[in-house]
Each structure stands twice: as structure tokens, then as C-alpha cells.
Amino acid sequence: MYHKTTGYRVFNVFNTIFLIFLAVLCIIPLVHVLAVSFSSKAAADANLVSLWPVGFSLEAYKKTAANPLFLHSLWVSVMRTVVGTAITLLITFLAAYALSKENSVFKGRNVYSWIFVFSMIFNGGLVPFYIVIQKIGLINSFWVLVLPGAVNTFLVILMLNFFRGIPKELEEAALIDGAGHFRTLFRIFLPISLPSIATVALFSMVFHWNSWFDGLLYLNNAKDFPLATFLQTVIIQQDMSSMSVNPKEMELISQTTVKAAQIFIGSAPILIVYPFLQKYFVKGMTVGSVKG
Amino acid sequence: MKTLKKTWPFHVMLLPAMIFLIIFSYIPMGGIVMAFQDYKPWLGISGSEWVGLDNFRYLFEREDSVQVIWNTLFIAVLKLIFNLVVPFVFAILLNEIRKTALQRGIQTLVYLPHFLSWVILGGILIDLLATGGLVNRVLGVFGLGPYFFLGDNDWFRFTVIVSDIWKEFGYSTIIFLAALAGIDPSQYEAAEIDGATRLKQTLHITVPSLIPILMVVGTLALGNVLNAGFDQIFNLYNPLVYEKGDIIDTFVYRTAILNGEMGFGTAIGLFKSVISMILILISYRLAYKWAGYRIF
Numbered sequence: 001m002y003h004k005t006t007g008y009r010v011f012n013v014f015n016t017i018f019l020i021f022l023a024v025l026c027i028i029p030l031v032h033v034l035a036v037s038f039s040s041k042a043a044a045d046a047n048l049v050s051l052w053p054v055g056f057s058l059e060a061y062k063k064t065a066a067n068p069l070f071l072h073s074l075w076v077s078v079m080r081t082v083v084g085t086a087i088t089l090l091i092t093f094l095a096a097y098a099l100s101k102e103n104s105v106f107k108g109r110n111v112y113s114w115i116f117v118f119s120m121i122f123n124g125g126l127v128p129f130y131i132v133i134q135k136i137g138l139i140n141s142f143w144v145l146v147l148p149g150a151v152n153t154f155l156v157i158l159m160l161n162f163f164r165g166i167p168k169e170l171e172e173a174a175l176i177d178g179a180g181h182f183r184t185l186f187r188i189f190l191p192i193s194l195p196s197i198a199t200v201a202l203f204s205m206v207f208h209w210n211s212w213f214d215g216l217l218y219l220n221n222a223k224d225f226p227l228a229t230f231l232q233t234v235i236i237q238q239d240m241s242s243m244s245v246n247p248k249e250m251e252l253i254s255q256t257t258v259k260a261a262q263i264f265i266g267s268a269p270i271l272i273v274y275p276f277l278q279k280y281f282v283k284g285m286t287v288g289s290v291k292g
Numbered sequence: 293m294k295t296l297k298k299t300w301p302f303h304v305m306l307l308p309a310m311i312f313l314i315i316f317s318y319i320p321m322g323g324i325v326m327a328f329q330d331y332k333p334w335l336g337i338s339g340s341e342w343v344g345l346d347n348f349r350y351l352f353e354r355e356d357s358v359q360v361i362w363n364t365l366f367i368a369v370l371k372l373i374f375n376l377v378v379p380f381v382f383a384i385l386l387n388e389i390r391k392t393a394l395q396r397g398i399q400t401l402v403y404l405p406h407f408l409s410w411v412i413l414g415g416i417l418i419d420l421l422a423t424g425g426l427v428n429r430v431l432g433v434f435g436l437g438p439y440f441f442l443g444d445n446d447w448f449r450f451t452v453i454v455s456d457i458w459k460e461f462g463y464s465t466i467i468f469l470a471a472l473a474g475i476d477p478s479q480y481e482a483a484e485i486d487g488a489t490r491l492k493q494t495l496h497i498t499v500p501s502l503i504p505i506l507m508v509v510g511t512l513a514l515g516n517v518l519n520a521g522f523d524q525i526f527n528l529y530n531p532l533v534y535e536k537g538d539i540i541d542t543f544v545y546r547t548a549i550l551n552g553e554m555g556f557g558t559a560i561g562l563f564k565s566v567i568s569m570i571l572i573l574i575s576y577r578l579a580y581k582w583a584g585y586r587i588f
Contacts, residue, residue: 002490011490015385016394022382023401026462029416030404032426036419047424095309098302106302115310119317121515121572125561126541127548128323129316136315151312181301210409213523217549228411235415236527256419263415270407277407278400282466 030267037061037260044256060257069222070262073230080145080226081208087150088204089197095151096159097185120153133218144218145226149207155200162196163189199280202273209269231266235259327559333552340555347559357543357560363449364539367520370453372513378461380506383468384498388490399469402462414527417455418442448533456524464509471505472498504583511579515572518564540564 002008031051036044040055048054064070099116103109123129129148138144166189174184190197215229222233327347329340351357382402389395405413420426421441428438441451475498483493522541529537540560548557579585 002484002488002493005489008490012388015388019382019385019389019398020394023398026402026405026458029413029420030408032420033416047429050426050429091308091312094305098305101302106299108299108303112306112310115313119313122321122569123317123565124320124323125558125565126544127554127558127561128320128326130549131323131326131554132315132320147312148316151309151316156309181305185305206407210407210411212409212411213526228409231415232411232527236411236418259415260419263412267408267412271404274404274407278403281403282470 030264033260033263037257037264039257041255041257044260057257060255060261063255063258064261064265070227070230072223073225073227074265076142076145076225077209077227079142080211081205084146084149084208085201085204087146088152088155089201091151092155092159092200093190093193093197094185096156096163097181097189099156100160100163116153116156119151130217139218140220140224141218142224145208145211145214148214149211152204152207155203158203159193159196159200162193166192195280198276202277202280205273206270206277227266231262235263324558324562324565326555327562329555331555331558333554343555347556348563350556351559351563356538359535360538360540360543363536364518364520367449367452367525367539368517370449371456371521372510372516374453374457375460375464376506376510376513378457379464380468380502382461383465383472384494384502386465386469387472387498399462399465402465404462405459406463408459410521410523410527413455413459414524417451417528421451442528443530443532445533445536448529448537452521452524452528452537455528456521459524467505467509468502471502475501508579508583508585511575511582512585514575515568517571518568 028051032049035051035053036049037060038053038056038058039049040057041059043049043054095116098106099109099112101109133139133144133148138147170188171184174188175181179187210228211226212228212232215224215226216232219225219229222230225233323337326337326340328342328344329337330343330346331337331340335341386395386398389398422428423438423440427441431437431439439447441447479497480493483497488496518540520539520541522539522545525537525539525542526545529542541564544557544560547553547560576585
């Protein structure tokens, strides 16, 4: 037995230590941010904080909570995530059901498949897209955050593969009993599809919560920004010109500890849904990318 | 007519998705004609002057755009290679850990960065990699640095590639772990009886079993040869590192959206889209031929 040899035991010890080290490396940055956000301004500015708060203080969170721009962007993010995910779910659910049918049952299925696939492998690029958004009047509108990304071919494929795994007899029985496809879909498929619906919903929620470029590109007014875009402007670009803030409010935003608090609040929802996410995404990823 | 009577619910179900795809994918594709125009927003597509292939000629004559294409290739290809090799090795090493709880724990931590956006991670990295940041302080203990990871042309690409591996290696491991779980245990038992060491088992059973999936993942990644990672670069770069760090997507954003060179920006975008599409089609073809992979 190789498990018992000295060589393997030595390897096992080093291997375990090495992998734990890598795993810790993946969350240290987040721990550092958390530590900075709970530290005093002086300690943070003097670069004294590493992984534990120095001069514990809630000041940064108080200041963040007192900033109306931050709070409003949080609200916009929640709205886009809820509305966007709802729209994506409905569209994906309907499309995936139709596409999961055999070619013999659904003539024309191939044409639709190609329309989906081609949209995935070719695109017009940033400029034509921007002009279309402009022409249909979505600039500076909340809906620009929700509508353009509503159809995601990857998610459609994910759900389609799930539907393919449902026994055919179930659908046949329903159809023989006189139920139409819509009734079959919502009465029979919906209740047993909850795991795949959860998977699609979680992917869509993460996508919406993390999206920042659309806000930067199509919204000119900082008051309309979702949180990710707000953070991008404040923390990365450090450009507060679009926010028309006075020096006192500036301090509310740009101080090191406040930045850390904002970063942490920005990632908190992902951390909260992460355990649920982990339950589903492994299946989602393996189904979506490789089939035998 | 008879088939339509039976299939109309399917067409209705696909209608919403089709409307969205037409508006947000197919109509913008029509906009690629701007690549052959000196596009002026106030003249529109119908009124702007046609300039043939001038924008494309310009693309290969301008020093900055040639540099940008080269940067994109350099960063994307290195990311592609390391994002295959690192997860591959990591999966094999992780598979050696027999304590399920520990294995799960490690997985939970390494998957996490994948789900955080580059805005969040960029904000964290800018702070961590600053000259007085945590990384330089740790290196200082060993008498190294300080290094300008994000402000120095020589360091920037390195930082971008390493931080991308850091973010994605865990998540990319999933596919290999799934394949590892599918290896027939009797192969190992037979090797055991023959007295093969674990290293020999790994080299002669584990690695060959993972090669097909490695090929599929690798070929499918080909389509990303011109995707160097807009979100990451945009959130980490600054004018000091444009020379080595600017990529096609960030360049398009600055020239077209910020400087208003719309026709030129469309041309670069089209150049990228066409090459990517060709690569994707080739890679799908190869993946299907080698491993029977199909997306639908």
C-alpha cells in the first residue's frame, strides 16, 4: 500500500501544508480589507494594519451609512439584481423548454439554436452596441442595466440540459391528459426544476451584482449608478467629478478605512449567497461545459 | 400548416428571447458597417462618409494599435497556458488529500475569488500592492522591494497574469476534479498489486485519464486568444503602464468612447470579433473531432 510508505507520508504532509497555504492565499486579501475597515483612520493611514484591526473603530461604517450616494447606489444594485434576475429566469425557462425538444418534435429548433449560438460566437463590438443603446433611448435609464443582458445563452444551455434529464414519460403523460405545452411547463416541469432554476438565478444574481461597466458607459449621472459602478468610480478611478461633492463629503468617500468598508459591503452579498452558490455551481459548470 | 399547429407553443416560448437577441445582438452586428466609414454621430450611418478599408490600414500603421494587439496576445496567451496548467496540477494534488472535510474546506476557499468582481478585487489589489501595502511590507521583511507592481511597465503584465491565475485557478479546477472522480478505481488497484508507487500511478493512470479533458478545455479556450480580460486591466491599469498593459478592449473604449473615433473603434472591434469567431469555430470543430464535445 502506497499510503504506508515513508516517501508518500512525507509528500502528504508537504502537500497538505502547501494546499492549505494556497487556500489561505485566496482569502487573505478579503481578511485584510475587513481588518482595515474596522481600524482607526490613523492606523490605516500609517499602514499598520495587516490581518487584524488596529485601534478598533466603527467610524468607517458610520460614515459609509451616512453617505446618501452610497446608499442610493446600494438600492439601485438591489433593484437591478431582483428585476434583472426575474426577467432572465422567465426568458431562460421558456426558451430552454422549447429548445430541449427533439428536432423531430419541434421542426425549426435548429434554426433557433443557431440564432443563439451565433450570438455567442460573434458580436458587433462595443461601438455599434453603444449606438443601438443610444438610439433606443436607454442612455441614463435604469432599464439599460437590466435589458441588454437579459438573454444569456450559457444559462439557456444550462437549463436545457437539465430539462433533457427529465424522463420523457412525465411530459407524454401530461400531453395525453390534454395539457398543452404551457401547462406542462408550468405545472409539471416548474416544481421539479427548482434546483436548476436556483442555479440560473444564482448565476444571474452574481452577474448583476458584479456588473459595473454598463453603469459607467450608459449612465452619466452618479445618482443613477449601481453599487459596483459607484465603487469603480470612487475606489479605482478616484474620480469624484461626476458626483459634484464638496470637500467634506469627499472625506466621507475617499478615506482608506471608508474605502475598505465600502469594498467589504460591496462583496458581502456574494459572500452571503456563496454557500448556496457552491452547492449548485459545480453541477452547473460540469453540465454546461462537458458532456460525454 | 399541420406542424405549425403542433409547434406554435414552442415559437411563442422562444419569442421573448428572440426579441432580445435581435435588438441586443443582431442589430448591433449590422452596425459593423461603421468600420468602413468615417463615422460622425451627427451624420449617422446613412450620412457618414465611406472610406473603404482606411480604418483597417490605419489600425496596422498606428504604432499604438499594433502595440496593443501585441500586448493583448501576450497577456491572453500566457493566461491561457497558466490557467490550464495550474488547475490541472492543483486538481491532482488536491485529489491526494483523503480527508474529505479538509478537501471540501480548501475547495470552498479557492473557488471564492472567482465570484468577486474585478472592481472589488482591483480595489483590494491596488491597496495591497501599493509601495506601502501589505505585499511590499512582507517582501520588505526579506529585504526585497519595494516594487511598483501596478506602476511599472515591467511588473504590470506579471501582476496581471499572476492575479488572474489567483482569481481563477480554483474555479477552473472543478472540471478536472469531476474527471478525476470518474476514473475507474480498479485501475489503481491493479497497479497497486503490481507494486507501482503513487507517483507512477499518477503518471501512468491519472495524467493520461485527464488528457482528453485537458485537450477539450484547452481548445475551447482558443477563442479567448484576443480576450486579455477587459474588466481586470481596466480596473488595474493607469497611464504609466499603457505601453505594456493596454489591450484591444481598453484601447477601443478610450479611442472610440472617450475620444470619439467611432469608425476606427468599430474597425478594431470587428478585427477582434472576426478573428475570435474563426478561432472559436476551429476549436469547436477540433473539440468535437477529438472528444465528441457539443454545446447543444
